Amino acid sequence: MKDRFKKINISEFGSLIALIALIVGISLLSKNFATVGNFLSLLRQSSINGLIAFGMTLVILTGGIDLSVGSILAFTTAIAAKLILMGVTSPLAILISLLLGAIFGFITGFIITKGRIQPFIATLISMTVFRGLTLIFSNGKPISGVTRGEDFSAAFLTAIGKGTILGVPTPVWILIIVFIVLYFLLSNTTYGRKIYSTGSNEKAASLAGINTVRTKMSVYAISGFMSALAGIILLSRLGSAQPTLGSGYELDAIAAGALGGISLSGGRGKITGTLIGVLIIAVLNNGLNIIGVSSYYQDVIKGIVILIAVLSDKER
Amino acid sequence: MKVEMKNISKAFFKNQVLDGVDLVIDDATVLALCGENGAGKSTLMKILTGMISKDEGTILIDGIEKNYSHLKEAEKDGLIFIHQELNVIPDMTVEENIFLGKEINKGGILDKKTMRKETAELMERLGVDIDPGATMSKLSVGKQQMVEIAKALHNDVKVLIMDEPTSALTISETQTLFRIIASLKKQGVSIIYISHRMEEIFEICDKVTVLRDGKCIATNNVSDVTVDDVVRMMIGREIGDRYPKRNSHFGETIFEVKHLSSAPYVRDVSFNLREGEILGIAGLMGAGRSETMHTIFGSIKKDEGEIDIEGQTVHIRNPIEAKKHGIAFITEDRKNEGLLLPFSIKFNISVANLKKLSNKLGVLDKNKEKKMTEGAIKDFSIKCSDESQHVESLSGGNQQKVVFAKWVTTDPKILILDEPTRGVDVGAKKEIYDIMNDLTKEGVSIIMISSELPEIIGMSDRVVVLHEGKSVGIVEGSDINEEKIMNLATRGV
Ligand SMILES: Nc1ncnc2c1ncn2[C@@H]1O[C@H](COP(=O)(O)OP(=O)(O)OP(=O)(O)O)[C@@H](O)[C@H]1O
Numbered sequence: 128m129k130d131r132f133k134k135i136n137i138s139e140f141g142s143l144i145a146l147i148a149l150i151v152g153i154s155l156l157s158k159n160f161a162t163v164g165n166f167l168s169l170l171r172q173s174s175i176n177g178l179i180a181f182g183m184t185l186v187i188l189t190g191g192i193d194l195s196v197g198s199i200l201a202f203t204t205a206i207a208a209k210l211i212l213m214g215v216t217s218p219l220a221i222l223i224s225l226l227l228g229a230i231f232g233f234i235t236g237f238i239i240t241k242g243r244i245q246p247f248i249a250t251l252i253s254m255t256v257f258r259g260l261t262l263i264f265s266n267g268k269p270i271s272g273v274t275r276g277e278d279f280s281a282a283f284l285t286a287i288g289k290g291t292i293l294g295v296p297t298p299v300w301i302l303i304i305v306f307i308v309l310y311f312l313l314s315n316t317t318y319g320r321k322i323y324s325t326g327s328n329e330k331a332a333s334l335a336g337i338n339t340v341r342t343k344m345s346v347y348a349i350s351g352f353m354s355a356l357a358g359i360i361l362l363s364r365l366g367s368a369q370p371t372l373g374s375g376y377e378l379d380a381i382a383a384g385a386l387g388g389i390s391l392s393g394g395r396g397k398i399t400g401t402l403i404g405v406l407i408i409a410v411l412n413n414g415l416n417i418i419g420v421s422s423y424y425q426d427v428i429k430g431i432v433i434l435i436a437v438l439s440d441k442e443r
Numbered sequence: 444m445k446v447e448m449k450n451i452s453k454a455f456f457k458n459q460v461l462d463g464v465d466l467v468i469d470d471a472t473v474l475a476l477c478g479e480n481g482a483g484k485s486t487l488m489k490i491l492t493g494m495i496s497k498d499e500g501t502i503l504i505d506g507i508e509k510n511y512s513h514l515k516e517a518e519k520d521g522l523i524f525i526h527q528e529l530n531v532i533p534d535m536t537v538e539e540n541i542f543l544g545k546e547i548n549k550g551g552i553l554d555k556k557t558m559r560k561e562t563a564e565l566m567e568r569l570g571v572d573i574d575p576g577a578t579m580s581k582l583s584v585g586k587q588q589m590v591e592i593a594k595a596l597h598n599d600v601k602v603l604i605m606d607e608p609t610s611a612l613t614i615s616e617t618q619t620l621f622r623i624i625a626s627l628k629k630q631g632v633s634i635i636y637i638s639h640r641m642e643e644i645f646e647i648c649d650k651v652t653v654l655r656d657g658k659c660i661a662t663n664n665v666s667d668v669t670v671d672d673v674v675r676m677m678i679g680r681e682i683g684d685r686y687p688k689r690n691s692h693f694g695e696t697i698f699e700v701k702h703l704s705s706a707p708y709v710r711d712v713s714f715n716l717r718e719g720e721i722l723g724i725a726g727l728m729g730a731g732r733s734e735t736m737h738t739i740f741g742s743i744k745k746d747e748g749e750i751d752i753e754g755q756t757v758h759i760r761n762p763i764e765a766k767k768h769g770i771a772f773i774t775e776d777r778k779n780e781g782l783l784l785p786f787s788i789k790f791n792i793s794v795a796n797l798k799k800l801s802n803k804l805g806v807l808d809k810n811k812e813k814k815m816t817e818g819a820i821k822d823f824s825i826k827c828s829d830e831s832q833h834v835e836s837l838s839g840g841n842q843q844k845v846v847f848a849k850w851v852t853t854d855p856k857i858l859i860l861d862e863p864t865r866g867v868d869v870g871a872k873k874e875i876y877d878i879m880n881d882l883t884k885e886g887v888s889i890i891m892i893s894s895e896l897p898e899i900i901g902m903s904d905r906v907v908v909l910h911e912g913k914s915v916g917i918v919e920g921s922d923i924n925e926e927k928i929m930n931l932a933t934r935g936v
């Protein structure tokens with residue numbers, strides 16, 4: 128038991144306290160905040176950023192960064208929407224879009240490792256290109272009407288974003304499952320070790336016989352997959368795919384990681400930290416709305432909270 | 444300057460590293476600080492120079508109490524500390540490293556010409572051939588070390604602390620360093636010299652202080668004691684012979700390198716290795732010893748040449764393939780190539796053993812991992828609190844043992860060692876030699892690069908000598924002696 132306690136990282140501990148303090152603070156300011164209903168919707172809202180942030184975390188742990196998440200989300204979502212309108216049943220369309228997300232991410236990873244291009248630059252390029260492709264693909268117009276209809280296909284898609292299982296929204300279940308899988312992956316598998324060692328000291332890792340190139344390519348593929356998955360939830364909730372969907376999402380995802388103590392230089396941090404970071408951002412977004420802070424001020428407050436969290440993280 | 448440290452104590456968490464240590468050094472003296480790995484030598488010097496705080500005790504510099512809270516303050520008083528681990532910025536040039544934070548400038552504009560000139564002068568004074576404009580990461584570890592020494596000399600030094608300065612130097616560079624130490628001593632500089640090499644201590648030091656388990660055992664005049672006395676004080680017992688007895692039964696040739704080349708350092712290297720043999724690789728710095736091994740291991744691209752394992756020609760393009768062929772490589776630069784410093788001993792050892800420690804799906808067996816690490820800690824007598832201690836907080840010698848453990852646990856057929864006992868104390872050296880000996884008995888074949896000739900002579904069954912990237916001779920049996928090897932290595936230069 129005591130051993131367990133020792134394992135809690137101090138920085139994670141700091142962000143956990145920040146999260147609790149925020150929840151308590153906002154609850155005191157408004158009694159509409161701390162209700163079961165609001166918490167469930169808050170969690171549902173956090174699932175989009177959560178999934179993207181999880182993928183981003185793997186990338187950051189290898190010492191990289193992925194700016195292309197929002198664009199990949201938009202492109203894969205547009206493709207899924209078009210497929211559904213063309214009559215493809217939604218489970219298949221979803222599968223295709225997830226696969227494409229992974230492939231797009233993989234392409235970015237390929238450019239980074241084989242072309243030896245800095246991740247920041249390479250993903251900036253793919254961010255621009257995929258956004259452009261989305262606009263071409265959709266003619267710059269939203270693709271809507273995907274959840275209309277009475278058949279199984281429409282019902283399935285609707286259930287992903289709007290349904291509940293045991294009273295808990297489906298997107299929250301997805302988030303939880305992905306979290307558990309990634310948690311296990313990072314702490315209990317060889318793949319996790321490869322990610323950490325690549326990010327900590329690529330040279331030493333590669334001399335130890337680790338395929339750092341493959342490791343790096345794979346995390347971008349996972350990040351692309353996560354973006355596509357988040358896109359599907361959005362598509363289900365909105366019923367349409369906007370070509371501008373997901374722009375700026377990379378910033379919230381990176382912020383969540385930073386809040387949770389993921390070191391941007393790679394090799395350090397835990398996915399639990401990212402989860403806490405995601406929740407802090409969700410509580411802020413939701414709470415500030417509820418207590419009626421104008422949206423202009425919201426961003427400023429969010430920025431300040433991130434600054435405080437990152438500074439206190441340095442204290443160790 | 445006279446330095447007095449009185450009753451110094453320091454604990455990291457519950458680990459009492461220093462326990463009431465006294466240390467005195469007078470003007471114009473060279474004091475050797477000896478002790479096993481983890482005895483607390485580096486910690487004591489870090490306390491002296493304000494890098495870490497002490498729990499108890501006083502420090503007097505020329506009779507005045509000082510409590511430095513930062514290395515910079517100590518430097519202002521002329522206390523210069525050359526660290527055990529290199530502290531250079533790899534992407535900067537030699538000159539930029541030397542002038543780091545002290546750049547000569549006029550109103551913020553760098554005076555590059557003067558800095559370059561001064562750097563060149565320093566290098567000349569040291570008698571080494573290093574281009575001031577060269578990027579640090581392109582230099583060998585030994586040359587980087589010389590740059591660190593040059594940096595110290597560039598300051599107005601009154602007390603010079605050197606933590607294992609020669610561990611990466613060649614014989615001739617070591618001699619140069621000794622000349623510099625002698626001349627500094629004449630100028631009245633006090634020098635604290637930490638080394639695991641007894642020969643050096645007896646060559647240049649006046650006094651010797653021995654630490655054991657965080658306590659000061661004794662301070663003696665070097666002329667009053669013998670090597671055996673010092674070793675006994677260090678480890679509290681006799682170690683017997685320094686090298687184990689080698690048996691001379693070898694199997695078939697298991698590994699052969701033919702006309703290997705990789706521009707510009709490796710030009711034509713050929714040798715073979717028999718099963719159960721220890722093959723020493725000797726040569727001066729720049730002879731291409733490490734580069735040859737990197738080429739074999741696939742971490743440097745091969746231009747030409749053939750590598751045979753068990754009679755079969757193999758193509759090794761990267762370390763992953765080398766590992767598959769049963770080759771393990773302990774590189775010389777443990778900080779950059781051998782270890783993941785912010786991770787635990789366990790993590791570091793398992794990183795090279797992921798396959799063995801996991802099932803088909805890649806899920807780690809954490810019990811197995813823990814057991815393997817605990818076994819390694821015991822086999823290699825790694826001094827640590829437990830297997831989850833981060834390697835960055837281990838003493839230098841114990842870090843080296845972790846690297847060793849990491850590779851030996853992969854059960855290699857061919858083990859390449861590049862300076863395997865660098866920074867390792869006498870007792871632990873013996874342990875490593877014994878491990879090497881045992882491994883060869885089990886049929887492992889070892890290639891060992893070493894700049895310590897006694898080690899090459901004491902351990903090798905045959906010695907390949909490299910000179911400017913070419914293998915220029917192989918000596919064996921009674922021909923393995925200093926004269927023969929140095930003759931080949933210098934080729935009469
Ligand atoms: N920051 C730290 N946190 C925890 N333990 C530490 C830290 N620094 C040093 N130690 C421990 O203190 C002990 C003494 O270390 P130190 O580096 O002083 O040894 P040393 O005598 O210089 O050994 P070596 O010859 O191997 O360099 C070691 O057991 C080491 O693990």
Ligand SMILES: [Mg+2]
Pocket residue numbers: 484485486527606838839840
């Ligand atoms: Mg030390």
